[in-house]
Amino acid sequence: MKRQLRLKKRASFQYVFRKGEKAGAPDLLLLSARSREGLKIGLSVSKRVGNAVTRNRVKRLLREAILPLENNIEKKFMYVIVAHPSLAGKSYAEVCRQVRLVFERAGRLTC
RNA sequence: CGAGUUAGCCGGGUUGUCGCGUGAAAUAUCUGAGGAAAGUCCGAGCAUCAAUGGGCAAGAGUGCAAGCUAACUACUUGUGAAGGCGACUUCAAGGACAGUGCAACAGAAAAAUACCGCCUGAAAUUUUCAGGUAAGGGUGGAAAGGCGAGGUAAGAGCUCACCCGCAAAUUGGCGACAAGGCGCGAUGUAAACCCCACUCGAUGCAAGAUCGGGAGCAUGUGCAGCCCUAGCGCUCCCCACAUCGCUUGAGCGAUAUAGCGAUAUACCGCCUAGAUAGAUGGCAACCGAACACAGAACUCGGCUUACAGACUAACUCGUGAU
RNA sequence: GGAGGCAUAGCCCAGUUGGUUAGAGCGCUACGUUGACAUCGUAGAGGUCAUAAGUUCGAGCCUUAUUGUCUCCA
Secondary structure (H helix, E strand, O other): OOHHHEOOOHHHHHHHHHHOEEEEEOOEEEEEEEOOOOOEEEEEOOHHHOOHHHHHHHHHHHHHHHHHHHHHEOOOEEEEEEEOHHHOOOOHHHHHHHHHHHHHHHOOEOO
């Protein structure tokens, strides 16, 4: 995941959490809100998911899962992916499937 | 062969491909988490606080000895005590004749005392008063050495034998201490206050430095817990998170020498993360298995806690065979 | 990353020089009062004092380690 595509500012995160449209999967939540500066994706993995090692593991899997979809996601939005505690320990294939599912449900995939 | 003790070490590797951070460089390459990175329990560097320069007070910490270290309350080797058949392990281990406090309930009495009892004397007529005593009774975690004999009105280390504890001279050891035993018989508690000895200024990289704007007081009765000397205008708010601090350091590894050891010295070699929504991952294959605990955030030295499995060495006890 | 506090009944809290069997309020249960309920009255149950070691004759209290939880520093 390229650095320019990352959502960084705390204010932006709070804007997405407040105004974003929600779409769900068993272990994921996707929030999307209109963006001024193009595609931005942020990850939110809280301490309830686990210790530092499992949180890092979850974030890496999510980044790898987004990678193949990058060109198909609609560009005018900011996204935040929230991981549920049950996501810890899931395999890469499962995470990949859920990420794809959640973007499809939100209607942000242009094929 | 079985059971155990101690010390050390590893805790994934290789290849392909798709990606991420940093540096050099200009598209291909180099490099990229731990033994505990964790807890933040100690000790340092570094930075700021009026120079925290000298002294004092308050407060805090440590508490057998010698050594080691940049430093330490850590570590090493010993001493003593406790545990274990043993190899070995564990220990905040100074002082209770400087002083104060506390020891509930029970008990006469908790540091000096006399309820029952024993003995003597007086009154009185089988009880009361005065004195002596600490053998016996009962209480308690603990009752002022234990037990026997002498002795006595009754008794008592009052005297003696044996034992227990403390302990002077002397001897050995750098020392803690050990041997020794003149003499003595002292309740416990200092992880209660305290005394003695030694150590410590406070805050912490969200420290702090550079850059912008504004307000109040003021040139000395101002700025530190207090004093001395030196120095300086003092106090506060807002914005911003850019750059520096940020990684070559009491650094790591091998060898030799000294030492029981912690460690020190010499010489050679190496450069080994530096992020800032926060970099190590996905897929595939192979190795006998990789299935544990777990992710750097200024940096080091220790301690403590978590941990699948693999390996090495030394030693102890038991059993059997020779 | 750094600094500090707290943990006692189902809930909110007391518990001081360490001392007999740890308390109060709300809630809960039973009985009484009422035609029935609320209120009220009486009685009762409910505690590994977060966990583990240690000091002490004796720890909720003192010491050390561990666990959980909360607050502050942008």
